[in-house]
Amino acid sequence: xxxxxxxxxxxxxxxxxxxxxxxxxxxxxxxxxxxxxxxxxxxxxxxxxxxxxxxxxxxxxxxxxxxxxxxxxxxxxxxxxxxxxxxxxxxxxxxxxxxxxxxxxxxxxxxxxxxxxxxxxxxxxxxxxxxxxxxxxxxxxxxxxxxxxxxxxxxxxxxxxxxxxxxxxxxxxxxxxxxxxxxxxxxxxxxxxxxxxxxxxxxxxxxxxxxxxxxxxxxxxxxxxxxxxxxxxxxxxxxxxxxxxxxxxxxxxxxxxxxxxxxxxxxxxxxxxxxxxxxxxxxxxxxxxxxxxxxxxxxxxxxxxxxxxxxxxxxxxxxxxxxxxxxxxxxxxx
Amino acid sequence: xxxxxxxxxxxxxxxxxxxxxxxxxxxxxxxxxxxxxxxxxxxxxxxxxxxxxxxxxxxxxxxxxxxxxxxxxxxxxxxxxxxxxxxxxxxxxxxxxxxxxxxxxxxxxxxxxxxxxxxxxxxxxxxxxxxxxxxxxxxxxxxxxxxxxxxxxxxxxxxxxxxxxxxxxxxxxxxxxxxxxxxxxxxxxxxxxxxxxxxxxxxxxxxxxxxxxxxxxxxxxxxxxxxxxxxxxxxxxxxxxxxxxxxxxxxxxxxxxxxxxxxxxxxxxxxxxxxxxxxxxxxxxxxxxxxxxxxxxxxxxxxxxxxxxxxxxxxxxxxxxxxxxxxxxxxxxx
DNA sequence: TTGTAGGCGTTATCAC
DNA sequence: GTGATAACGCCTACAA
Numbered sequence: 001x002x003x004x005x006x007x008x009x010x011x012x013x014x015x016x017x018x019x020x021x022x023x024x025x026x027x028x029x030x031x032x033x034x035x036x037x038x039x040x041x042x043x044x045x046x047x048x049x050x051x052x053x054x055x056x057x058x059x060x061x062x063x064x065x066x067x068x069x070x071x072x073x074x075x076x077x078x079x080x081x082x083x084x085x086x087x088x089x090x091x092x093x094x095x096x097x098x099x100x101x102x103x104x105x106x107x108x109x110x111x112x113x114x115x116x117x118x119x120x121x122x123x124x125x126x127x128x129x130x131x132x133x134x135x136x137x138x139x140x141x142x143x144x145x146x147x148x149x150x151x152x153x154x155x156x157x158x159x160x161x162x163x164x165x166x167x168x169x170x171x172x173x174x175x176x177x178x179x180x181x182x183x184x185x186x187x188x189x190x191x192x193x194x195x196x197x198x199x200x201x202x203x204x205x206x207x208x209x210x211x212x213x214x215x216x217x218x219x220x221x222x223x224x225x226x227x228x229x230x231x232x233x234x235x236x237x238x239x240x241x242x243x244x245x246x247x248x249x250x251x252x253x254x255x256x257x258x259x260x261x262x263x264x265x266x267x268x269x270x271x272x273x274x275x276x277x278x279x280x281x282x283x284x285x286x287x288x289x290x291x292x293x294x295x296x297x298x299x300x301x302x303x304x305x306x307x308x309x310x311x312x313x314x315x316x317x318x319x320x321x322x323x324x325x326x327x328x329x330x331x332x333x334x
Numbered sequence: 335x336x337x338x339x340x341x342x343x344x345x346x347x348x349x350x351x352x353x354x355x356x357x358x359x360x361x362x363x364x365x366x367x368x369x370x371x372x373x374x375x376x377x378x379x380x381x382x383x384x385x386x387x388x389x390x391x392x393x394x395x396x397x398x399x400x401x402x403x404x405x406x407x408x409x410x411x412x413x414x415x416x417x418x419x420x421x422x423x424x425x426x427x428x429x430x431x432x433x434x435x436x437x438x439x440x441x442x443x444x445x446x447x448x449x450x451x452x453x454x455x456x457x458x459x460x461x462x463x464x465x466x467x468x469x470x471x472x473x474x475x476x477x478x479x480x481x482x483x484x485x486x487x488x489x490x491x492x493x494x495x496x497x498x499x500x501x502x503x504x505x506x507x508x509x510x511x512x513x514x515x516x517x518x519x520x521x522x523x524x525x526x527x528x529x530x531x532x533x534x535x536x537x538x539x540x541x542x543x544x545x546x547x548x549x550x551x552x553x554x555x556x557x558x559x560x561x562x563x564x565x566x567x568x569x570x571x572x573x574x575x576x577x578x579x580x581x582x583x584x585x586x587x588x589x590x591x592x593x594x595x596x597x598x599x600x601x602x603x604x605x606x607x608x609x610x611x612x613x614x615x616x617x618x619x620x621x622x623x624x625x626x627x628x629x630x631x632x633x634x635x636x637x638x639x640x641x642x643x644x645x646x647x648x649x650x651x652x653x654x655x656x657x658x659x660x661x662x663x664x665x666x667x668x
Numbered sequence: 669t670t671g672t673a674g675g676c677g678t679t680a681t682c683a684c
Numbered sequence: 685g686t687g688a689t690a691a692c693g694c695c696t697a698c699a700a
Contacts, residue, residue, distance in 0.1 A: 015687085015688090016686070016689090017686060029686070041419070046446075050388045050393075052678055053674070053678090053692090054678070055679040056692085057679095061448075069409060070413040075403060075408075076404050079403040079430070092429065093427050110383075112380075113383040114383055114384060114395075115384050121681090144645075221614050229650065250614040254614045276404075279555070279588070281615070281616070282591060282615070282616040298352070324398070337694085347670075349694085350672075351671075353696080354695095356695095357695080360669085363669060366669080369695065381694075383691030383694095385692070386693090386694060388675095388692085388693080390676085390696085
């Protein structure tokens with residue numbers, strides 16, 4: 001690999017000049033610029049970005065931390081972030097936190113140590129305090145899934161409680177009264193909040209919450225399956241299940257059908273997230289929209305604005321979930 | 335951020351000694367080691383990995399390039415690679431190639447310029463020659479989706495033609511004779527090979543291939559939908575559709591139902607890839623297994639073995655697709 | 669076992 | 685406009 005030094009020799013100029021034309025940040029005469037460019041071409045020179053980072057203390061790349069690298073949710077988040085960054089010629093360095101405190105911290109440290117210019121973080125296991133401290137360390141970052149008052153400026157998030165409320169409210173509105181709930185892991189804030197929203201809606205309709213009709217799942221298809229199994233075994237009748245995410249809803253639908261239940265005629269199913277595949281399930285899943293792609297894009301823009309451009313622009317911090325009506329919920333005649 | 339120099343000062347030893355305890359690659363007396371460790375702790379020192387990379391020319395990270403960051407296929411590939419790497423304390427740097435030649439090349443260059451120790455590449459648009467040349471540049475890498483004789487040692491791939499054959503062969507075996515085919519973008523090798531397998535199976539059963547019953551899709555759900563629309567419009571009857579991947583199969587199922595067709599009674603559907611969600615579709619999708627997670631893991635191990643350990647171990651290069659029978663194909667009584 | 673010093677490939681601050 | 689020459693933070697012979 002050619003170095004900047006070899007280029008400077010071939011072009012017959014100093015190393016500093018080559019650097020100037022690479023970065024295009026100082027005036028260089030057209031003539032020498034041409035010479036340098038030519039030399040770079042014949043040597044097939046490519047700047048070593050590690051050295052650039054070390055010297056300039058910036059890397060033109062932003063670090064992204066998601067819980068998992070698979071899953072439609074993280075997929076569309078990563079994808080839209082990367083797209084936005086790429087448009088500006090910035091790169092993404094992605095790593096996974098596995099919803100585990102130690103892993104998440106390691107991931108963040110890794111990204112920092114690679115001198116990412118900024119971080120976009122979907123952290124679940126780490127404490128609020130950790131993030132507050134992180135801010136003091138002067139690493140520019142945004143979190144995309146939580147709200148921490150002390151660092152509100154760095155938070156981009158969804159009103160999850162409202163989402164949970166909307167889902168169950170819709171079910172109630174359609175006449176359902178016996179509603180089972182498949183929650184996410186309740187130690188996760190979003191799962192908890194969605195669950196709270198569910199209970200809030202019930203209360204509003206004077207429907208008492210039955211603990212036995214609630215199952216704490218894992219946000220995966222297979223969790224939805226197990227949930228249905230358990231729920232059915234209680235022997236308690238229910239006409240609808242609200243699921244804390246689409247993946248579990250898919251698992252639930254599959255398990256319900258397996259047990260001979262028709263959807264939505266026997267039992268209605270409600271999802272959450274509005275992942276791409278929810279449009280292709282049978283029946284098409286009614287759900288609550290989580291504009292994760294948009295939020296990812298917003299996060300990327302936050303970073304881009306803060307770091308690489310001067311333009312001021314207003315960034316939306318809180319996003320609202322919205323009801324998506326499709327075919328998996330039955331209008332219930334009381 | 336503390337530097338190695340400050341640590342050495344505080345510990346009262348030389349900078350070299352600190353480096354030694356960081357890397358644990360030379361003998362340091364217990365006593366000084368303790369001093370250094372203590373100093374590191376009180377300064378909350380973390381090595382700057384950019385500087386480490388520059389000095390040592392290795393980064394303890396491997397670069398991964400996939401076409402897209404979303405999608406269940408790439409998701410499980412990335413996920414399993416990252417898991418395997420993490421177990422060895424190595425990190426993944428992921429980027430997307432967007433199935434575009436320029437993008438793919440840029441991505442590879444980016445990963446190289448960040449001095450990744452090795453690359454795991456899922457390249458589609460780039461030429462074989464590019465990869466052959468890449469090998470000459472002395473960058474250790476594996477490709478996971480193509481076979482190039484000149485660099486066979488670097489290739490991990492699936493027998494796609496066999497897969498396409500298996501799918502259609504199964505349909506034929508069940509008595510289907512009028513079989514539509516939804517292909518992937520035919521400029522992609524795997525799409526092409528699967529299609530070839532399809533035609534091969536037809537020929538074996540003396541069924542003539544009808545060009546009008548084939549649609550070139552985009553490997554996405556929405557492509558499957560459009561395909562069905564087009565296929566139905568031809569007015570040509572068919573009792574089964576073989577899809578070049580599960581995503582399009584999901585779209586096809588959805589569209590078929592919309593048009594009032596029952597699956598599999600009216601029309602059978604066959605997928606390809608065996609993505610997680612295919613177990614949760616309705617009806618459960620019969621498909622062909624693409625062991626992408628295993629292949630990702632294998633790729634990671636190849637890298638790990640070649641780079642960081644001495645242990646010789648045999649690596650499997652070619653993987654075989656396998657039939658997965660579920661509920662979306664009807665046994666046809668002729 | 670420990671220290672010295674040169675080097676990794678750039679950037680950036682000076683002078684000229 | 686252009687060219688020396690220190691950094692940047694760390695690794696690694698080579699010496700001691």
